[in-house]
Amino acid sequence: MFDNQYIQQRIQKSNSLRELGFNPYSNGQKRTITNAEFIQKFSSLSSQEEQRDESVSESVVGRVKLERWMGKASFIKVEDESGVLQVYFSKNDLNEHFELLKKHLEVGDIIYAKGFPFLTKTGELSLYAKELEIITKSIVPLPEKFHGLSDIELRYRQRYLDLIVNSDVKETFKTRSKIVSHIRKFFEAKGFLEVETPMLHPIPGGANARPFITHHNALEVDRYLRIAPELYLKRLIVGGFEAVFEINRNFRNEGMDHSHNPEFTMIEFYWAYKTYEDLIALTRELFDYLLTSLNLPKQLPHGEDIIDFEKVSILSYKDALHKIGGIPQEIINDCNKLYSYLLSQNVEVQESMNYGQLQSEAFDAFVEDKLINPTFITEYPVEISPLARRNDENPMIADRFELFIGGKEIANGFSELNDPLDQLERFREQVKAKDAGDEEAQYMDEDYVWALAHGMPPTAGQGIGIDRLVMLLTNHKIIKDVILFPAMKPAKNRFEPIEQKEDEQ
CATH class of the missing domain: 3.30.930.10 (Bira Bifunctional Protein; Domain 2)
Structure with missing residues (x-):
């Protein structure tokens, strides 16, 4: 069931977190603000001389949609239901926990982050994380980011993935x-x-x-x-x-x-x-x-x-x-003529059909x-x-x-x-x-x-x-x-094969 090599790699990371004393499926972390609320609340930060406000402490949660590692620092894009927020964290703030995240954090994981608002050099409002935890480990990789989820049947069959x-x-x-x-x-x-x-x-x-x-x-x-x-x-x-x-x-x-x-x-x-x-x-x-x-x-x-x-x-x-x-009136008003007309137009009708049923077939067809x-x-x-x-x-x-x-x-x-x-x-x-x-x-x-x-x-x-x-x-x-979960024929295999490599995400 979980024999795919990329899934196995993620399961190993999940087990490694447990061995290090971290529950990869923890509970109880409380966010103080949604991503959209964060962006709205601190949108005026760009007009201030200071591009950070360390007097404020907010916590967010969400799924990692993108990660970018730069030596001793990282930017990740975190998505909750309200939208996407950028989160920054560094080794200087997280110490040895930074290396743990660098080894175990992946796209698809759900995280908890706590910190203050600040603007990056490019002017993007972000959360400067002083704390960051993996609270749900995703062991199945998301579709490769550049191509997305284009398989229509897979989108209907795995609607949760479509929504992600x-x-x-x-x-x-x-x-x-x-x-x-x-x-x-x-x-x-x-x-x-x-x-x-x-x-x-x-x-x-x-x-x-x-x-x-x-x-x-x-x-x-x-x-x-x-x-x-x-x-x-x-x-x-x-x-x-x-x-x-x-x-x-x-x-x-x-x-x-x-x-x-x-x-x-x-x-x-x-x-x-x-x-x-x-x-x-x-x-x-x-x-x-x-x-x-x-x-x-x-x-x-x-x-x-x-x-x-x-x-x-x-x-x-x-x-x-x-x-x-476009049916002539004299045909519409005569049951026998209507039956013959529909036959001539290759509309499937039966002799047992009554006048109303013939009209219905004509309506559907024309x-x-x-x-x-x-x-x-x-x-x-x-x-x-x-x-x-x-x-x-x-x-x-x-x-x-x-x-x-x-x-x-x-x-x-x-x-x-x-x-x-x-x-x-x-x-x-x-x-x-x-x-x-x-x-x-x-x-x-x-x-x-x-x-x-x-x-x-x-x-x-x-x-x-x-x-x-x-x-x-x-x-x-x-x-x-x-329809969130439309009727589908049973899938031949429970899990679709995962072809993309993790480092492509």
């Missing part, structure tokens, strides 16, 4: 945390109650997706990892809560690509006595709030595109197929990736909207929308179906589809129908994909770049 080496990655995940925090504040300010619902479901529901299956030993029954919290959240609306939200983890046993991960984060929220039009207005307000809170411009770069948040469109499903997808600026697509076919309310004027469409930005679906919302008999019939249609081979069709959930039968008020509900939202707001095209 690539500071911009750390900033992405700090931004992600801010986005989630702002979303929570936004909904709380609107009077929504944050709730928690089960992640282990007796019946997978709330979305058309294949579930992960596990087993509950105590109950001696199978359980499904949550594919969506929707049906539980709407039970709460039945129970009398009028505005609820959950920032939740969902699991769908499906394919993976640049915008799909089997484990992902969403916010779902449900709002009694509201319609899908109210949700559209709320979503626009949410995006304005996020852009303002994150100090982002209304024209946001995303890959090669520029997304203009001031150019928001609302378009019906069929209009999108015609105006954006429309979705063209929706760059924020676009709300409305009037979805009811066949692909099993939980949405039918439109009063046209029962073939649902009071539903999806929001697309940057060529990807970001949100899905609708006026909720609260007619228990209609819901029961739609579940039965889903069961028929599942029996016919549709693995993503929904299961019958009799308990949910029974809950609806007690009366759920008119309600609107929506889900927003947090991962895709973060991709959008941080200018990333690959979902793995915004």
Whole structure:
């Protein structure tokens, strides 16, 4: 496991520290200031006649990212979460301990240093260390500094290493945390109650997706990892809560690509006595709030595109197929013609597909990736909207929308179906589809129908994909770049080979 020669050399140094009476994994050293705070606090030092202030004593901690030895003195770059600080130490101050550090200190080690601020001859604010200890010995060398960590798979598989080496990655995940925090504040300010619902479901529901299956030993029954919290959240609306939200983890046993991960984060929220039009207005307000809170411009770069948040469109499903997808109206309006057209365009379809499913295949093939600026697509076919309310004027469409930005679906919302008999019939249609081979069709959930039968008020509900939202707001095209530990195939070897020499670091 640790048979690499460079690792063995570091283990030997770790053992040598122990033999000399130093614990290479000590604890209890307290810093008084972060690197960023140090730089800010003593930034005025350059304007003083004295270029050092020995009356001040501060201690810092962090990982060594660079070391430069010059005979009886050394400069090292030390990084903590706030940033990088230069630390200077010399043999004159540390005596025999200097030689110990010269022999044992390496890039990657975590150190504790105590001293005073001073300016180097080149004018760089630094810590002049009167004390310096190795408090964590790194026995695996970091990637060679001039080339960094460029192996994409290794970056995802060993995210901790990615965070150590690539500071911009750390900033992405700090931004992600801010986005989630702002979303929570936004909904709380609107009077929504944050709730928690089960992640282990007796019946997978709330979305058309294949579930992960596990087993509950105590109950001696199978359980499904949550594919969506929707049906539980709407039970709460039945129970009398009028505005609820959950920032939740969902699991769908499906394919993976640049915008799909089997484990992902969403916010779902449900709002009694509201319609899908109210949700559209709320979503626009949410995006304005996020852009303002994150100090982002209304024209946001995303890959090669520029997304203009001031150019928001609302378009019906069929209009999108015609105006954006380029499909003639007479084809869109005829199920048989649409089926033939999709075959002629090499779109995979089956004869068993209903009209709504054919429209969905057409939308995916010819429309979705063209929706760059924020676009709300409305009037979805009811066949692909099993939980949405039918439109009063046209029962073939649902009071539903999806929001697309940057060529990807970001949100899905609708006026909720609260007619228990209609819901029961739609579940039965889903069961028929599942029996016919549709693995993503929904299961019958009799308990949910029974809950609806007690009366759920008119309600609107929506889900927003947090991962895709973060991709959008941080200018990333690959979902793995915004998930700390994305799903990966098992590595063939536990440790990647370390090819660079220690003296190259």
